[in-house]
Amino acid sequence: MSSHPPIPTRVVLLAGPSGSGKSSFAARSGLPVLCLDDFYKEGDDPTLPLVPGTSDIDWDAPDSWDADAALAAIGELCRTGRTRVPVYDIATSSRTGEDPLDIERTPLFIAEGVFAADLVRRCADLGVLADALCLRGRPSTTFRRRLLRDLREGRKSVPFLLRRGWRLMRAERGIVARQTALGAHPCAKAEALGRLTAAAAGRCAKGRTTAQAR
Template identity: 75%
Template structure:
């Protein structure tokens, strides 16, 4: 009789841009699916636009291919492998693709600013282990995001400053929206505890996120 391994499950790690998702995901030692690689390309006519001719709104979920992201998560859960795009943020384009194999691990992380938008779909597929929204102080997030984006040359400095100020003002609303979608909002240490619990096969509690002041 052939024994099939249990399907892998996913921890969806969301949070504002610059909140430290990638660093936290790497720290867990688990396989990581980078959901930012599923951005649409710059010439896609369905890309949302900022008001007043400000260009593409890359912080809208409509700038992202949720269907492809969910398909990749489903494939990893069922078969432990998939092919993912390689996205270059500076040029707003896909520059290739690469295989992702998570091996025999029962748990992996999918992280990105739109991860909360697919919580319901992952739950319906039976692959959701937990959903976390990483949060902190908006001023800290602003500095971390700006330094990262300038270092990586993601966009021009004026664009990054304008986007940074806009996102800092909107950060509490971003966290509230992701929490409403089902993510548990917390800081780094609590997030690591929840991921450790999921890795050990324990179900994390989904009580409402505690209220916190993040001035």
């Protein structure tokens, strides 16, 4: 029986604007994935923010999301290799159940979502952060990819999706800047893959230090 201590499990936080390709990139990585979008608040939550000057819920504001619950799930995965995750229906803005997630003590997993960068400092403080990335691309490409996805999945009404799409396209550079300021490294998919490979090998990616997350 080996006397070596178990390899600790760490997380790569994968952020980026809505439609930047986070989910597809994470799925292709071959690593276990925690979808942070499942931690959105429900549509009747009185603390949900509104888009200024409208009656639209601002699902792109951090207050629309339960950061504490998401962090608890990440911590539990790192400690035990398993947790329970809400099943969230975006079309109805509601939690419809709960599913188990078991990563079987894999030493690295991805937690991806629009607000992943908001957890960089807290994951660093817990000692579980392997890296934090922010996928970025051309705002027009992101707009097209996001709209096609949301229409295909029937996420919200068409007028809502168009209003949100134009707003996010205009705000995209600011979104990337905010996530970068929170400690996520902005990069395209090719660089993100290289940093992910480095994290899986137990190496710190160049330019990524805990100090950046503070």
